[in-house]
Amino acid sequence: MMEYKIKGKCFYCSKPTGYLVGVSKAGWKKRIDISGETCLEHVTDALNKIGTLSFGTIYWPAVANHDGALLYHSFQADKRKLSYVSGWNEYLNQSQRT
Numbered sequence: 001m002m003e004y005k006i007k008g009k010c011f012y013c014s015k016p017t018g019y020l021v022g023v024s025k026a027g028w029k030k031r032i033d034i035s036g037e038t039c040l041e042h043v044t045d046a047l048n049k050i051g052t053l054s055f056g057t058i059y060w061p062a063v064a065n066h067d068g069a070l071l072y073h074s075f076q077a078d079k080r081k082l083s084y085v086s087g088w089n090e091y092l093n094q095s096q097r098t
């Protein structure tokens with residue numbers, strides 16, 4: 001299902017990666033078209049880069065883990081009038097609380 005090949009190096013800083021960033025359609029619950037990978041610190045930069053091209057059109061920025069499982073879909077944030085970066089920060093806060 002996942003066509004992207006993991007390199008293991010952050011696009012921005014060359015640190016080991018934990019996240020795959022790409023785009024997903026509003027109705028896609030699991031699928032993500034991955035365009036790159038980043039460390040935790042640089043997910044926001046990747047979302048910004050992808051988001052300026054795609055947000056609110058057909059594709060929404062999304063984040064998956066190394067297994068390709070969708071962690072965050074910014075369509076959900078958009079529905080609640082949050083920016084894709086705010087939505088991601090909210091996801092992080094929630095996942096760190098547990």
Ligand SMILES: [Zn+2]
Pocket residue numbers: 010011012013014015038039040041042
């Ligand atoms: Zn990085």
